[in-house]
Amino acid sequence: MSLGAGNAAAPSGICPLCGGAASRWLVKNDLPIQRCGACDNRFLAPADVPADLESLYSVDYFAGGIATGYPTYQQDAPMLERNFAERVRRISRWRAPGRILDVGAAYGYFVKAAREAGWDASGVELVPEVAREAAQLAQAEIVAGDFLEVPLESGFDVITMFDVIEHVREPLAWLVRARELLAPGGLLVIETGDVASAWARLLGRHWYFLDPPQHLWYFTGDGLEALLARAGFRAPPHRWRSGRWVSLANIAFKLVRLAPPSRLRSAVIELARTRLGGSLYLRFGDTLLLAARLD
Numbered sequence: 575m576s577l578g579a580g581n582a583a584a585p586s587g588i589c590p591l592c593g594g595a596a597s598r599w600l601v602k603n604d605l606p607i608q609r610c611g612a613c614d615n616r617f618l619a620p621a622d623v624p625a626d627l628e629s630l631y632s633v634d635y636f637a638g639g640i641a642t643g644y645p646t647y648q649q650d651a652p653m654l655e656r657n658f659a660e661r662v663r664r665i666s667r668w669r670a671p672g673r674i675l676d677v678g679a680a681y682g683y684f685v686k687a688a689r690e691a692g693w694d695a696s697g698v699e700l701v702p703e704v705a706r707e708a709a710q711l712a713q714a715e716i717v718a719g720d721f722l723e724v725p726l727e728s729g730f731d732v733i734t735m736f737d738v739i740e741h742v743r744e745p746l747a748w749l750v751r752a753r754e755l756l757a758p759g760g761l762l763v764i765e766t767g768d769v770a771s772a773w774a775r776l777l778g779r780h781w782y783f784l785d786p787p788q789h790l791w792y793f794t795g796d797g798l799e800a801l802l803a804r805a806g807f808r809a810p811p812h813r814w815r816s817g818r819w820v821s822l823a824n825i826a827f828k829l830v831r832l833a834p835p836s837r838l839r840s841a842v843i844e845l846a847r848t849r850l851g852g853s854l855y856l857r858f859g860d861t862l863l864l865a866a867r868l869d
Contacts, residue, residue, distance in 0.1 A: 605786040616792035653819040658684040662691045672731030678738035682708030734763045740789045749805035763865045770794035771860040807866040817857025
């Protein structure tokens, strides 16, 4: 399975999304991040994306077993369900409940929240073991596999991608597939970091979202809209600056990873993963929720 074949043909210095001229912006985790002078999106050049990228995504990714991902995803279930219930309420203001597909469904908390709100909800999840648990939790169909490859019946009223588009090798292909699966007038809802936000600019290279190779793409709101237009979405999208409940364990996990590797860092990561409780509601304005409608 893959996250899309990528655009390996794009030469160095050329934006794979729009073809504009790109140059090195900064280096993070020993990987150079490029900035496009035309669409202003930032990205890891295809040649710099690890060949084994997909090996990042496993059960360990959700359980603190690797130095990226989430420390306690399932333990954070109450916060995740609260966050996703809010997303469902917002989507329901834009579109009456119908068929909804969650791409990158993880353990199924959004699908569960959507079904409880009256939606006919299903999902797609890359990791088979996680997809099986998600189907049991949500009592819904969760297809295991790559979104670009798995068979899906078209006619969805809404497709969601929460914290997903920044991970994939070829985001334009994912948006085109979503367009093909949506019914006329359907919505594509994307949530991702906004590299042009004031908080991201203030933190610079220390912005938590700058995390290659986990995150390959760093969009601006206008840059993401331009990409959606290239994928065939023509109606002006809705934009919303979303906040979320986050566990203290997750916050500590991300903060300590800014420090150089050491025994102390390893100990703090383990403490965050296993013993740290509590949560905070965070809304720094650096997370963009964008809903694009098909004409």
